Amino acid sequence: MTLDTRPSIPAPVFATWVRPGPLARAALPATWLATRTAMVALLLWDGLGTRGVTREVAGLYTHWYGILARGTFPAGDPLWQYPPGAGPVLLAPGLLPWLTYVHAFVALTLAADALVTFALARGGREPRGAWLWVAGLPLLLHIPLARFDVQATALAVLALLATARSPRAAGVLAALGTLVKVWPALTLLGTPRGRSAREAWTAAVVSGAALLLALAFAFDAPLSFLGGQSGRGVQIESLGGTALMIARHFGWPGRVRYRYGAFEVVGPYAELVAAGALALTVVAFGVLLWWRTRARAWSEATPYDAALCAVLMFTVTSRVISPQYLVWLLGLAAVCLTSRYTTQARVAPLILAAAGLSSLGYPVLYADVLAGTWTGCAVTGARNALLLGAVFVSFRSLRKGTGE
Template sequence: MDPVHDTWVRPSRTALPVVWALTRAAMLALLAFDGRFPLGVGGVAGEVHARYAHWGATLAQGTFPTGDPLWQYPPGAGPLLLAPGLLPGLTYFQAFVTLTLAADALVTYVLARGDRDPRGAWLWAAGLPLLLHVPLARYDIEVTALAVLALLTLGRAPRLSGTLAALGALVKVWPALTLLGVERGRTARQVWGTALAAATAMLLFLALVFRAPLSFLNGQGGRGVQIESLGGTVLALARLAGWPGRVRYQYGAMEYVGPWVGVVATTSLALTAVAFAVLLWWRLRARRHTEATPYDAALCAVLMFTVTSRVVSPQYLVWLLGLAAVCLTSRRTTQRPVALLVLAAAGLTGLAYPVLYGDVMAGTWTGVGVMAVRNALLVAAVWVSFRALWTATRR
């Protein structure tokens, strides 16, 4: 965007550490009061206390959690969940939150570093608390840190960028999309070649150190339609109209069961395939490339795969906030309106979970309304993002 027509106010970096410290202190306070009024349903921290700690103990014995249907994560997640148990003097929960805050601080630092536009760092620092205390009780900040670093090192160290993207992909797959917008030619060959080599080496290492590194594949096939997803909103509206389905806890999430759920799940998978085809089409047709193109393409791609997913857990917004923040570090980004939509969606996500999650599960008009508006914002973000990306790279 031309600086003359840039209506955003350029913020200062000086207050950023203070704002980061105050907002993270507030998030820690919310974590301490998890489940109490007015935070809605509890259990946000239970993911770490019970499930992650149990998996960490299993991994410490040299094996992935085989036979556990809730283990649905690529093998790179293993070392990440094992690490908190290795910190001395802290409980697993305390160590987990400490490492998560360290990753959060690293993301803020690299976004604000050098001559980058500080609006990116401000979006991350001020936007993440919109998800309340949920980000501190999930490991998505660490994954986002790998993706952010992969994008921001792309121009000066393409091989390092490819390695970081590969590590992130082995933890949660989606960071592989950060390489989608790399300009064709020597840089692309370096990045993709290094990413492939790093992923292969890491997989071989994990196969040597742990047993059953691919056991996560068994837990993916049975996933249904989570109530927070776009398909879940369709079913929630149908439920208000008399559809007989119900909500049940399975595969670590609240999902719909009943007639037509399988059709909705299959449709979601089909839409994901369509999204992949559209992105491939864009990649083949793109002609114009700027420093911001890889950032914009990464945000657009992850938005597409988020909206078409059967899951869309609240922590998915951590990914989108991180990628939107990277886009705003460049004055040539096309994604500023998308960043605003992501911020609004993050605010509604924090309201839906945990504050109004009881209403979301019960399918009340309030719960369905909040989720419908949140998902409508994400759909709008996909449209605005791809349209801006297509226009900028075909011009």
């Protein structure tokens, strides 16, 4: 293995971004404040729990908070599909007892968002990563503030930024993220071979096992989420779901049904499509392992690039592609752009465009998406086409950049 210091050519859309300076340093927090104020305003307009995007945090998360506060996970609830580390995240708003649960949740999500911005600005050599996060997250409107994906993304971002300086710290942070949302485990995929990889993975396994054991002592039914995941079908916004929704226009007799907290497509061949998605996920995992065994050159950006490529693959092959999944991709793309050696500069604009289309599909045109109109199919189809294209561009660039 060699350290490759050849810089990649950044995408033209990022070529004119401002280099670090007093004005740029002042502009970033000012932009963060302005955009986040607008996102909070959308939350207020949405009713803070009475309808729309905020209904989940006000209803479901608040309900789960009451169960978790009694020392048990929501076993038997088909909507509970999260690893046990999600429990402390959902309990955290209780640390702000002078606020309502919804207000406290939003405040803590904004704090995690600010932490990501600070880490990207201070931990990276290039400012464009922090700018992508600050300017890209509002493309999802107020959705990020009403879900706990920002918290999981913060752990993944911190894990990646710590990889070069402290592989052990990266492993611990990746383990914490994995126990919240599973996918942050992929941040360790690109860890350089040898001592760094051993330290990172050992720290991840030990700290993850210790935390899981602590949660098992503190709560009942910590693994109850596994049953909820196994029964999921094809969500209407996934690649397979979009294909089935389009097929309805040509006589396919399927219908939409609400199950496991999402609208799924049911009917002939729907189970086959779901099984196909799982098979593609297994194939994606195999492709990533194949890449790692054959890669010959590592740069400082390779762990970042590999994480983005891996999460893109698992997102596209998933039976569910919710709009908040774009929070993960924005965070990982932002980390990639903190390094001048990244191979993923051309992937970032595709993710930004997909984020904009995601919020157009939900909540703006969600009635069309649910009804499967041509407009709804066009929006989700275009979003998914961008993500699929991003997978091919990302993996091709990763292979080329690592000499495979």
